[in-house]
Amino acid sequence: MSDALLLLPDFLLIVSGFLVCRHTPLGRSVWDGVERLVYYLLFPVLLFHSIVRSPLAFGETLPLVVAGLGVVGTGIAMSYALKAVPGVDPVAHASGAQVAFRFNSYVALALADKLAGPAGVAWTAMLVAVCVPLCNFGAVYPLARQGGHRFWQEVLRNPLILSTLAGLTANLLGLRVPEPVAPALQRMGQAALALGLMTVGAGLQLGGLWAAPRLAAALLGIRHVVLPLVAFGLIALLRVPAAQQPVVVAFAAMPTASSAYVLALRMGGNGPYVAGLVTVSTLLGMASIPLWLAAWRHLA
Template sequence: MLEFALLLLPDFLLIALGFVICRHTALDRSVWSGVERLVYWLLFPVLLFTAIVRQPLALDTTLKLGLGGTAVVGLGFVLATALGRVPGVPSRLQASGAQVAFRFNSYVGLALAERLGGSASVASIAVLIALCVPLCNLGAVWSLARHGRHDTWRELLHNPLILATVAGLLANLAGLRLPEPVAVTLARIGAAALPLGLMAVGAGLEFGGLQQAPRLAAALLAIRHLALPAAGLAIGLLWALPRGQAQMLAAFAALPTASSCYVLAARMGGDGPYTAGLVTASTLLGMASVPVTMALFGWLHPA
């Protein structure tokens, strides 16, 4: 269990580094606002596009796995949206934080897959990422656009994360292979997304943010780290997925939320500090939920 916890430690350290740099150096909040825009409009979209294009998608042989992943994401979306109907829940905070309940950190997922099962597991997690990233981004943009009285469809059609994901899927399915210089250039641009995105989370962090609505935060984090891992384990059993795919579905369901939740909330007029607090809390909880879920998987699926 310790090795899985250590896998998440670098993400949290980058968040902490962003917080320290923003609060205690000349690189203050004015600098990090520009970094957020750079990550949102360029770095994350390039990373999503290149990650999807370079992974082979054998959708015909992984249909049940893909459906399982969409079911997990869908459950998180439904439960998080339902919280908005609970009396007394602040609508702006719910709209900002709902995405934390159903989005996932794909970078941690890819690293975890490589450690668990090598290339076969990476191929499985790539299918889940390719199918679920568009759904997660649609759900997140819809929640924020609806609350902010934006034109939801306009926001969806202009969202760089959704556009990059759709473009990556179409390019992959069309068999597009980028020229080596282009592929290397895009890979280097995308490689900057993770560290800068995580540090931007830390730079925008206000530890008092979660105190605005602690019960809502607890509910959203319980969906992300209790309900969804339980659903991933159950689907793998009930649908009789092959052991390797069932393991990847369980790991996928237990991942911490996406670091870009804060960037999206901040860019669409949501509550950035509250979302940043949720992302940090989810990263910490992920250091427990992933090892525990993997231990439960081993008990349910003995080798």
């Protein structure tokens, strides 16, 4: 399967969620329960298991890790800065800022295997482990501030942040999931991926992006144009090993996380707006990933 077609299954799941919600008896009331199940149970299990199952060798991957954190940090800073632009809707910004720096970790892991085999998967798992907590802190802060929530209270009860930190702690302590339990966690993670994408489609309103189209263009521009360029610069600056470079480029060009919609909805943000951003980001990722990888190969 080509790099572009790798994201096609994700987009088809979004479309199927949209069609099922609007053209079958499984309407909005059903999907409200599914969203809660994904957010509070399935996605936390997915994050925990994806981190804890891969040993983290920090000494061998320091330039890779710093590059990943640099990409995410740049995305957070630039997306936050958009709030100062005159005319930006504060609710749309608080809801959608996360789209500029969060990433679809399962797509990243699947593509890493194609790019660099088992070593690529291990390197990407390292990026997931160190970058997901930063991404979730960055996503929760504007939503908590806009909604009048207490930031640290939201952090301490956010299931995505807690599961990621738990997975990272278990990995660093050398703990592993017992073999009889691991397959069950893996299947729950697979369910999270499918149902999470379908909930994006179920919550999609075709006019959602029109709530703030210029902001949407800026956020998607950061995610799919600026961050890959930042990755190119960090690769050169940090002298990332050649074998790890395509992993960094692909990581920077990833479509945004499908759980962005669920987080925005659960914290009182503009869910339909974020659902539209996630859908468009998935489409853009099908084009931007192979283009940026081709640009890296040309420059390497």
